Amino acid sequence: MAVEVSLPYDKQYVTEYSNKHSEPEWMKELRLSALEKSETLPMAKPDKTNIEKWNFTDFNHDVEGEVIDSLDNLPSEIQDFLDQENQTENLLIQRNHTAAFTQLNKELEDKGVIFTDIHTALRDHADLVKEYYMTEGVAVDEHRLTALHAALMNSGVFVYVPKGVQIEQPLQVIFWQEDDRASLINHVLVVAEENSSVTYVENYISHNTEAQTSANIVTEVIAKDNAKVSFGAVDNFAHGTTVYSNRRGIAGRDARIEWALGQMNEGNTVSENITHLVGDNSEGDTKTVVVGRGDQKQNFTTNIRHFGKESDGYILQHGVMKDKSSAIFNGVGKIDHGATKSNAVQESRVLMLSKDARGDANPILLIDEDDVTAGHAASVGRVDPVQLYYMMSRGIPKKEAERLIIHGFLAPVVNQLPVEAVKNQLTQVIERKVY
Amino acid sequence: MAGSTLEIKDLHVEIEGQEILKGVNLTINGGEFHAVMGPNGTGKSTLASAIMGHPKYEVTQGEVLLDGENVLEMEVDERAQAGLFLAMQYPSEISGVTNSDFLRSAINSRREEGDEISLMKFIKEMDAKMDTLEIDKNMAQRYLNEGFSGGEKKRNEILQLMTIQPDIAILDEIDSGLDIDALKVVAKGINEMRDDAFGCLIITHYQRLLDYITPDKVHVMMQGRVVKSGGPELAKRLEEEGYDWIKEELGIEDETIGSK
Numbered sequence: 302m303a304v305e306v307s308l309p310y311d312k313q314y315v316t317e318y319s320n321k322h323s324e325p326e327w328m329k330e331l332r333l334s335a336l337e338k339s340e341t342l343p344m345a346k347p348d349k350t351n352i353e354k355w356n357f358t359d360f361n362h363d364v365e366g367e368v369i370d371s372l373d374n375l376p377s378e379i380q381d382f383l384d385q386e387n388q389t390e391n392l393l394i395q396r397n398h399t400a401a402f403t404q405l406n407k408e409l410e411d412k413g414v415i416f417t418d419i420h421t422a423l424r425d426h427a428d429l430v431k432e433y434y435m436t437e438g439v440a441v442d443e444h445r446l447t448a449l450h451a452a453l454m455n456s457g458v459f460v461y462v463p464k465g466v467q468i469e470q471p472l473q474v475i476f477w478q479e480d481d482r483a484s485l486i487n488h489v490l491v492v493a494e495e496n497s498s499v500t501y502v503e504n505y506i507s508h509n510t511e512a513q514t515s516a517n518i519v520t521e522v523i524a525k526d527n528a529k530v531s532f533g534a535v536d537n538f539a540h541g542t543t544v545y546s547n548r549r550g551i552a553g554r555d556a557r558i559e560w561a562l563g564q565m566n567e568g569n570t571v572s573e574n575i576t577h578l579v580g581d582n583s584e585g586d587t588k589t590v591v592v593g594r595g596d597q598k599q600n601f602t603t604n605i606r607h608f609g610k611e612s613d614g615y616i617l618q619h620g621v622m623k624d625k626s627s628a629i630f631n632g633v634g635k636i637d638h639g640a641t642k643s644n645a646v647q648e649s650r651v652l653m654l655s656k657d658a659r660g661d662a663n664p665i666l667l668i669d670e671d672d673v674t675a676g677h678a679a680s681v682g683r684v685d686p687v688q689l690y691y692m693m694s695r696g697i698p699k700k701e702a703e704r705l706i707i708h709g710f711l712a713p714v715v716n717q718l719p720v721e722a723v724k725n726q727l728t729q730v731i732e733r734k735v736y
Numbered sequence: 737m738a739g740s741t742l743e744i745k746d747l748h749v750e751i752e753g754q755e756i757l758k759g760v761n762l763t764i765n766g767g768e769f770h771a772v773m774g775p776n777g778t779g780k781s782t783l784a785s786a787i788m789g790h791p792k793y794e795v796t797q798g799e800v801l802l803d804g805e806n807v808l809e810m811e812v813d814e815r816a817q818a819g820l821f822l823a824m825q826y827p828s829e830i831s832g833v834t835n836s837d838f839l840r841s842a843i844n845s846r847r848e849e850g851d852e853i854s855l856m857k858f859i860k861e862m863d864a865k866m867d868t869l870e871i872d873k874n875m876a877q878r879y880l881n882e883g884f885s886g887g888e889k890k891r892n893e894i895l896q897l898m899t900i901q902p903d904i905a906i907l908d909e910i911d912s913g914l915d916i917d918a919l920k921v922v923a924k925g926i927n928e929m930r931d932d933a934f935g936c937l938i939i940t941h942y943q944r945l946l947d948y949i950t951p952d953k954v955h956v957m958m959q960g961r962v963v964k965s966g967g968p969e970l971a972k973r974l975e976e977e978g979y980d981w982i983k984e985e986l987g988i989e990d991e992t993i994g995s996k
Contacts, residue, residue: 685828686791687790687791687828688828688830690788690789690790690791690812690828691824691827691828691830692828692830692838693789693811693812693813693816694788694789694812694813694815694816694821694822694824695816695821695838695841695842695845695896695900696813696816696817696842696845696846696900697813697816697838697841697842697845698813698845699811699813701841701845702813705830705833705837705838705841706830706832706833708832708833709830709831709832709833709879710831710832711832712831712832712833713831713832
C-alpha cells in the first residue's frame with residue numbers, strides 16, 4: 302500500500318519562506334514549481350529496497366539554532382568532530398537551520414573563494430548559484446524526493462573555488478541537527494573552476510534516538526576542466542532520522558572527483574552517489590564505508606557513468622552489518638558509447654556479524670563501447686568461526702577478536718581515505734558503533 | 737616440580753558424528769618435550785585441535801587438565817590465558833589486521849589491565865625474535881598470514897610462540913612444508929624456549945624434525961589412541977624401520993581411524 306503524501310506545506314508557506322529569506326525570484330519560482338511536481342512525481346525507487354512507507358514528510362521545517370560564539374562552548378559530541386590538534390581555519394557549523402559559526406581563511410577570501418551558507422549565497426551570489434543549482438547535477442524532477450528537496454530546501458552550503466586557486470587546508474562543515482524534529486533539507490553545492498583544487502569535509506550529526514524526523518540532502522559537486530575535488534563525509538544521523546542523500550559529481554576534462562564517504566547513520570538510509578565523468582581523461586573515485594546496526598535498513602547505490610574518453614572510475618565499498626540490520630549495495634559502472642579506453646573498476650564487500658543481519662552486493666557493469674577495460678569483485682559473507690578461533694587461541698577475547706576483524710575488514714577502505722581528519726573521525730565513529 | 741602440567745585423560749573426540757579420538761591419555765610436565773608421531777589419519781591433529789577448542793570438534797568423553805583445571809570447560813581465549821598455546825597446521829589469514837597489532841593484543845591479553853607491554857619493549861622483543869627466526873622485518877606490518885608462503889606461516893606461528901611465552905605449547909605439524917634450512921631455523925626457535933618451566937607437545941609424522949629437537953618422550957598414535965610410548969630411541973627406530981613393526985606387534989592391520 303502506498304502512503305498518500307499530503308504535505309503540511311503549501312504554496313503559501315513556500316512563498317512566505319522564500320520571502321523571509323529574501324530569495325531571488327527565480328528561486329521562489331523553482332520552489333513553487335517543484336512543490337507542484339512533488340505531488341505528481343513517483344517516489345524514488347532504490348533497487349531492492351521498498352521505501353514507500355518511510356518518513357520523508359513528517360518533520361519541523363524551520364528551526365533556528367543558537368549562534369556559536371566560541372568553539373569551546375560546543376558540547377563534546379560535536380567537538381569530537383573537530384580536529385583538536387590541527388583544526389582547519391575554514392569551518393562552518395550549521396545548527397538546525399542556522400549558520401551558527403562561519404570562518405574562512407582571509408587569504409582565501411581575498412582570492413575570491415566563497416564558503417558560506419546557502420541562504421547567504423542566494424542573496425550575495427545569486428547568479429553563481431543560479432547557474433549551478435540543480436542544473437547540471439541533480440534535476441528537480443528525478444522523483445518525488447528531489448522535487449520535495451527543491452521545494453523545501455532549508456539549509457546548506459555553497460563553496461566556490463575560482464580558476465587556478467589551490468586550497469591546501471580542508472573546508473569543514475558540521476551540519477548539526479540539534480532539534481529532535483528538525484529536518485535538514487540540505488543543499489551542498491561545490492563548484493571548482495578550471496585548474497583549481499579543494500578538499501571539502503562534512504559531518505551530519507543528530508541525537509534523536511526516539512523522535513522521528515527526516516533529512517533530504519542533495520549535494521552537487523562540479524569539477525571543471527583539470528579541477529580536483531576531494532570530498533569527505535562522515536554521516537552520523539541518529540536512529541530517529543530517516544535519510545535520503547543524493548551526492549552527485551560532474552567531472553570535466555582532466556578533472557578528478559574523489560568521494561570518501563563514511564555512512565554511519567543509525568536510521569533508515571537511502572544513499573545515492575553518482576559521478577558523471579563528462580570530460581576526456583576525467584577520473585571518479587568513490588570509497589564508502591558502512592556499519593549497520595540495530596534494525597536499520599539501508600540502500601547504497603554508487604554509480605560512475607563514463608561519457609569522456611579515457612575516463613577512469615573506481616568504486617570501493619565495504620560494509621559491516623550487525624544485529625538485525627540490512628543493507629543493499631548497488632555498484633554501477635556505466636560506459637557510454639564513444640567513451641573509448643575508459644576503465645570501470647568496482648569492489649563491494651559485505652561482512653555480516655549476526656545471523657539476523659542481511660547484506661547484498663550487486664555489481665553492475667553496463668558497457669556500450671568495445672575499447673574499454675572493466676572489472677568487478679563482490680562478496681558477502683559472515684565472520685569465519687575458524688578465524689575467531691585462531692585469534693582467541695592467542696588469548697584474545699571474542700569481542701576483541703571481532704573488533705579486530707571488523708577494523709581489519711574496513712581498513713582497506715579507511716586507510717585510503719584522502720583526508721586525515723576524516724580517517725580519524727571515521728575510526729572513532731566505527732569504534733563506537735562496533736560495540 | 738617447575739612449570740605447569742597438562743593431563744589428557746581418556747579423551748574421546750568426534751567430528752561431524754564420527755569418533756576420531758578413542759581414549760587418549762598423556763601427561764606433559766613443565767620442562768618436558770613430548771613428540772606424538774604416527775602415520776596420517778590417526779588422530780594427531782584432532783588431539784591438538786580438541787585441546788585448544790576448535791569449533792568443529794566435539795569432546796564426548798574425558799578431560800584435559802591444566803594444573804588441575806579442566807580446560808574443556810573454558811572458552812578458547814581462556815585456555816590461552818591459562819597458559820596453553822597451539823601452533824596451527826593451517827593458520828587463518830586475517831585481512832586488515834597487522835601481524836604486530838595482533839601479536840601485541842595477544843601478549844596484552846595475558847597481562848593485567850594497566851600492565852600492558854610498552855610499545856618500545858614490544859618492538860624490541862619482536863625484532864630480536866624475528867632475527868632468530870630469520871624473518872623479514874616487513875612481516876610485522878603485513879596483514880596476519882595474508883599472502884604468506886607456507887614457510888612464512890610456520891615461522892610466524894613460532895614467532896607467536898616465542899613472544900607469547902606460554903606454559904604449555906602444542907605444535908601441530910610445524911615441520912610440514914618446510915625445506916631443511918627453514919626447518920633448522922624453526923627448530924632453533926623452539927629450542928630457545930626450552931627451560932625447566934616450559935612443556936611442549938610436538939606433533940609430527942616425520943622423524944626429521946626430531947633430528948633438531950630432541951624429545952624427552954615419544955608417543956605413537958594409531959586408530960585414535962596412543963599405542964606406544966618410549967624415549968628418543970623410539971623415534972630413531974621409527975625412522976629406520978617405519979611403523980609396520982608396531983602394527984605387527986600390536987596386531988593392527990589398518991592404523992587409520994575408520995578401522996576397528
